[in-house]
Amino acid sequence: MRVLVTGSNGQLGQDLVNLLKNYPMETYAYTKSELDIINQEAVHAIVHKIRPDVIINAAAYTKVDLAESNEDIAFAVNAWGQRNLSVAAEMYGAKMCYISTDYVFDGSGKEPYKEYDQINPLGVYGKSKYAGEELTKTLSTKYFIVRTAWVYGEHGNNFVHTMLRLAKDQNKLGVVNDQVGSPTYTVDLAQFIVRLIQTEKYGIYHATNSGSCTWYDFSKAIFEESSLEVKVTPLTTEEFPNKATRPSYSVLDNFAMRVNGFGQLRPWREALSEFINNK
Numbered sequence: 001m002r003v004l005v006t007g008s009n010g011q012l013g014q015d016l017v018n019l020l021k022n023y024p025m026e027t028y029a030y031t032k033s034e035l036d037i038i039n040q041e042a043v044h045a046i047v048h049k050i051r052p053d054v055i056i057n058a059a060a061y062t063k064v065d066l067a068e069s070n071e072d073i074a075f076a077v078n079a080w081g082q083r084n085l086s087v088a089a090e091m092y093g094a095k096m097c098y099i100s101t102d103y104v105f106d107g108s109g110k111e112p113y114k115e116y117d118q119i120n121p122l123g124v125y126g127k128s129k130y131a132g133e134e135l136t137k138t139l140s141t142k143y144f145i146v147r148t149a150w151v152y153g154e155h156g157n158n159f160v161h162t163m164l165r166l167a168k169d170q171n172k173l174g175v176v177n178d179q180v181g182s183p184t185y186t187v188d189l190a191q192f193i194v195r196l197i198q199t200e201k202y203g204i205y206h207a208t209n210s211g212s213c214t215w216y217d218f219s220k221a222i223f224e225e226s227s228l229e230v231k232v233t234p235l236t237t238e239e240f241p242n243k244a245t246r247p248s249y250s251v252l253d254n255f256a257m258r259v260n261g262f263g264q265l266r267p268w269r270e271a272l273s274e275f276i277n278n279k
Helices: 011-020 040-050 071-091 124-139 159-167 186-197 215-225 255-259 268-277
Strands: 002-006 026-030 054-057 095-101 143-148 172-176 203-206 231-235 265-267
Touching: 002 011, 002 040, 011 026, 011 186, 026 040, 040 071, 054 071, 054 186, 071 095, 071 124, 095 124, 095 186, 124 143, 143 186, 159 172, 159 215, 159 268, 172 215, 186 265, 186 268, 203 255, 215 231, 215 268, 265 268
Parallel strands: 002 026, 002 054, 054 095, 095 143, 143 203, 172 231
Antiparallel strands: none
């Protein structure tokens, strides 16, 4: 099996590439500088050359607040870039795996969102990812759409790294306590994706670590696992405003994973503990 990974130097991309080395697969990893997915001609040239069996698109514009004033580039990467990959994948009969987000939901729900619940993104980032989903479904006959949330890992910027960095200089922090989601460890997410692409169980999947918490709960767990004494004060979203509106409740139900025999990812606190203790 030949696997093409875009965004290979990103947070998830690096863990995917590292994991794929353990499988009898040929992995072709491309960073943004090596393959700009916005460039349709470049995408077709690479796909024509490699003739992959699977394309995993881990490239994304994820700057949620900046997207509000950079709609063109957010859509160019998350929607039209994904279109380019989907068209090329279909041309050569490859499976297409698109990584999406909990931000396609508006957060007004009271129960974990299943894969086919009503979509209603609040901001440009969520809208651009939803557009990418729609283009994938329209243009590819063999697709996996994997929605995830609150992602962290060894590589790149993320909430865990931010909290640990702030704790070096501060022993008091304020963190939002009225947004609920499921922290997701990139290693666990990558393991599921690699299992998924080896099947023909196409469709939309939610993939987060089990359980849920607020950002306040998450921050306290980070400091507890790191044995750091930091006083954390719960804040409301109004007290910590951002340019882009966040969904207040974006817990994802990994329903498709269960019914398709993949089980569940481990509890978020267990995954966090492993990540912290292995640093």
